[in-house]
Amino acid sequence: MNQPLNSKEPLIEIKNLFFTYEGQDKPTLNIPAFKVMPGENLFLFGPSGSGKTTLLECLAGVLQPNSGSLKILGKDLCLMKPAERDSFRAEHLGYIFQSFNLIPYLTVFENIILPLYLSPARKARLKGSDVQLVIRGLCGNLGIGDLADKKVLELSVGQQQRVAVARALLGTPDLLLADEPTSALDTDHREKFLKLLFEVAEHFGTTVVFVSHDRSIENLFSLSLSLQTINQS
Amino acid sequence: MVLLELAFKSLRNRVFATSLTVISIALSVSLLLSVERAKRAAEEGFTQTISKTDLIVGARSGSLQLLLYTVFNMGSATNNVSWKSYQELKKNPAIGWTIPYSLGDAHRGFRVVGTNEDFFKYYHFRGDQRIELQSGRILEGLWDVVVGADVVKKLNYHLGDKIIVSHGITKGEGVVHHGDKPFEIVGIMKQTGTPLDRAVYMSLEGGEALHIDWKDGAMPTRDKMIPANQIRKEDLVVDEITAFFVGAKSRIDTLRLQREINDYKPEPLMAIIPGVALSELWGGLSYAEKVLRIISWMVVVVGFMAMLIALTTTLNERRREMAILRALGARSSQLVGLLVFESAVLTFLGVALGVGLSVGLIALLKPWLESEFGLFLGGPALTGFDFLLILITFSGGTLMGLIPALRAQKMALKDGLSVKL
Ligand SMILES: Nc1ncnc2c1ncn2[C@@H]1O[C@H](COP(=O)(O)OP(=O)(O)OP(=O)(O)O)[C@@H](O)[C@H]1O
Ligand SMILES: [Mg+2]
Numbered sequence: 001m002n003q004p005l006n007s008k009e010p011l012i013e014i015k016n017l018f019f020t021y022e023g024q025d026k027p028t029l030n031i032p033a034f035k036v037m038p039g040e041n042l043f044l045f046g047p048s049g050s051g052k053t054t055l056l057e058c059l060a061g062v063l064q065p066n067s068g069s070l071k072i073l074g075k076d077l078c079l080m081k082p083a084e085r086d087s088f089r090a091e092h093l094g095y096i097f098q099s100f101n102l103i104p105y106l107t108v109f110e111n112i113i114l115p116l117y118l119s120p121a122r123k124a125r126l127k128g129s130d131v132q133l134v135i136r137g138l139c140g141n142l143g144i145g146d147l148a149d150k151k152v153l154e155l156s157v158g159q160q161q162r163v164a165v166a167r168a169l170l171g172t173p174d175l176l177l178a179d180e181p182t183s184a185l186d187t188d189h190r191e192k193f194l195k196l197l198f199e200v201a202e203h204f205g206t207t208v209v210f211v212s213h214d215r216s217i218e219n220l221f222s223l224s225l226s227l228q229t230i231n232q233s
Numbered sequence: 234m235v236l237l238e239l240a241f242k243s244l245r246n247r248v249f250a251t252s253l254t255v256i257s258i259a260l261s262v263s264l265l266l267s268v269e270r271a272k273r274a275a276e277e278g279f280t281q282t283i284s285k286t287d288l289i290v291g292a293r294s295g296s297l298q299l300l301l302y303t304v305f306n307m308g309s310a311t312n313n314v315s316w317k318s319y320q321e322l323k324k325n326p327a328i329g330w331t332i333p334y335s336l337g338d339a340h341r342g343f344r345v346v347g348t349n350e351d352f353f354k355y356y357h358f359r360g361d362q363r364i365e366l367q368s369g370r371i372l373e374g375l376w377d378v379v380v381g382a383d384v385v386k387k388l389n390y391h392l393g394d395k396i397i398v399s400h401g402i403t404k405g406e407g408v409v410h411h412g413d414k415p416f417e418i419v420g421i422m423k424q425t426g427t428p429l430d431r432a433v434y435m436s437l438e439g440g441e442a443l444h445i446d447w448k449d450g451a452m453p454t455r456d457k458m459i460p461a462n463q464i465r466k467e468d469l470v471v472d473e474i475t476a477f478f479v480g481a482k483s484r485i486d487t488l489r490l491q492r493e494i495n496d497y498k499p500e501p502l503m504a505i506i507p508g509v510a511l512s513e514l515w516g517g518l519s520y521a522e523k524v525l526r527i528i529s530w531m532v533v534v535v536g537f538m539a540m541l542i543a544l545t546t547t548l549n550e551r552r553r554e555m556a557i558l559r560a561l562g563a564r565s566s567q568l569v570g571l572l573v574f575e576s577a578v579l580t581f582l583g584v585a586l587g588v589g590l591s592v593g594l595i596a597l598l599k600p601w602l603e604s605e606f607g608l609f610l611g612g613p614a615l616t617g618f619d620f621l622l623i624l625i626t627f628s629g630g631t632l633m634g635l636i637p638a639l640r641a642q643k644m645a646l647k648d649g650l651s652v653k654l
Contacts (some may be wrong), residue, residue: 021647022647053649053650053651054649057649057650057651060560060650062559062560062649062650063649082564082565083564083566086559086562086563086564086565087562087564089560089562090561090562090563091562093562095560095561095650097556097557097560097650100553100557101557102557103239103554103557103558104246104554105242105243105245105246106239106242114235114558114561115561115562117235118235118558118561118562118563119561119562122562167561
């Protein structure tokens with residue numbers, strides 16, 4: 001449903017990006033050039049400590065690169081003020097952690113609807129559709145339709161991760177960043193989970209960037225890349 | 234706003250830790266307020282030990298000494314005031330009333346005061362409170378005494394009991410008992426919460442009658458003793474008193490009256506204004522109240538520390554939650570706001586509970602404190618100053634929330650979303 005003005009325009013465009021953690025002398029990220037086109041399902045793999053999470057957090061605008069440019073939807077995150085990056089993230093991005101994605105004292109439904117409260121722009125993307133219906137539909141598609149009013153602590157890990165997907169995709173974001181969200185699942189559930197994720201993401205036209213050290217799921221993605229080939233650090 | 238709702242839900246989720254924090258703040262706030270209240274009551278009780286009396290007149294000595302032996306039953310007079318001077322000064326048209334006060338005898342450790350019915354009419358304390366009797370009547374006959382509430386409590390007396398007065402103020406050796414002249418308790422005073430409760434009152438003539446057969450300050454020998462039933466009130470002449478209280482017809486005359494008495498030629502006398510003397514004396518004791526206040530502030534600080542510890546420890550468990558909110562697009566300033574709001578809610582609940590606790594408990598215990606300790610908690614439950622204290626406590630507690638909040642913000646900006654232990 002998201003239609004960039006020109007489908008040849010990259011969704012993510014990185015040039016000469018450097019990122020060094022405070023107190024370290026060697027940069028964790030040094031990416032001369034990297035592009036992701038809209039609609040791609042990108043699998044980025046790399047060993048533990050190679051900087052996958054760091055890259056995702058730079059993409060999310062949570063960490064501020066030291067130099068270079070990082071454009072999403074043509075906008076350079078490096079030139080934005082922190083608050084602007086926060087609202088950009090709220091409007092355009094979904095983020096899924098490896099585990100513990102949900103706020104324990106809220107219900108499943110409250111967890112999913114949270115981004116709409118934090119960002120009016122995200123809510124506007126629903127174009128006035130009934131939020132209740134959208135969420136019920138999303139949950140139905142992800143196979144968690146009957147869990148909406150449960151407490152998150154009563155859910156299995158796989159169910160929790162699907163709730164996290166529902167939340168990340170609510171309001172049809174342009175980009176979904178997933179940081180090894182399947183590592184707590186067994187092989188069977190992993191594949192089922194990813195198939196559901198792709199289905200819904202494709203339906204919404206959301207681009208997926210998925211990082212993991214586990215290459216066994218690589219073949220499910222349309223594109224697979226090693227972080228070490230793009231990161232020169 | 235959604236963050237406020239989040240804060241409430243999060244606090245409710247941690248209800249046990251939250252209540253402990255609220256209780257610790259509440260206890261320290263209620264201690265602070267109760268100390269303030271008690272201090273106010275003590276000061277009021279002290280400076281209002283005697284009221285409506287414009288001057289206390291006695292032989293020339295120190296003003297503190299005069300105050301102590303008249304109002305507080307402490308120490309003794311070095312000299313007396315002659316009856317003649319008293320009568321003469323009484324005629325001053327500016328004087329509305331007087332109460333004569335004669336000291337020197339005691340009953341089992343309690344002072345015996347010689348006075349007259351004007352004492353019951355004009356002596357005031359705590360504003361317009363007057364002496365009231367819980368049973369019996371005021372002084373009439375020569376051998377009548379009225380006793381203070383503490384005397385009755387301590388010695389377990391009843392109306393009609395006979396008591397023996399001893400010469401001199403102290404108990405123990407060398408004290409001469411006027412065993413031949415017993416007095417009868419005709420009245421028992423209500424508790425006043427002042428030193429009045431710890432004395433025995435008789436007529437001026439009664440005091441005179443005790444010593445009628447004495448010569449040059451020595452006890453009579455057995456053959457020269459005059460038995461009590463042969464002494465009549467009319468035969469007695471009072472020739473001196475220890476002090477007297479003066480009520481001016483108009484407040485404005487007080488200073489002039491004081492000057493006139495101080496300049497009285499026939500006898501060296503001194504007049505003090507009890508309100509002023511009491512305030513001065515209280516001012517001298519004020520270091521005690523300062524110490525009390527410092528201690529209660531320290532308790533408040535300890536309460537805050539408990540909150541700080543509670544907030545900081547839960548913060549570690551909540552870094553995940555903060556990371557999730559950040560990932561959803563919450564600004565880091567919003568997260569600071571969330572945490573500060575939480576501590577504001579905790580402090581508010583704590584302060585509110587503390588105020589309720591202090592006011593409620595004091596209201597509940599008031600009758601008991603009055604009857605058991607003579608601690609009269611008059612005046613408003615909360616003063617403007619208390620509200621200032623409450624405001625300071627509230628802002629202090631809220632600002633305290635900034636410490637963990639800013640720490641969390643700093644960590645989040647440096648480490649991003651990854652929560653490592
Ligand atoms: N907060 C931090 N401060 C300093 N160095 C950090 C910090 N976080 C990560 N690093 C370092 O940056 C490098 C990359 O870390 P990152 O978390 O991005 O790796 P990763 O590829 O996600 O690993 P994993 O697969 O284990 O999650 C590591 O060498 C790590 O030591
Ligand atoms: Mg990682």
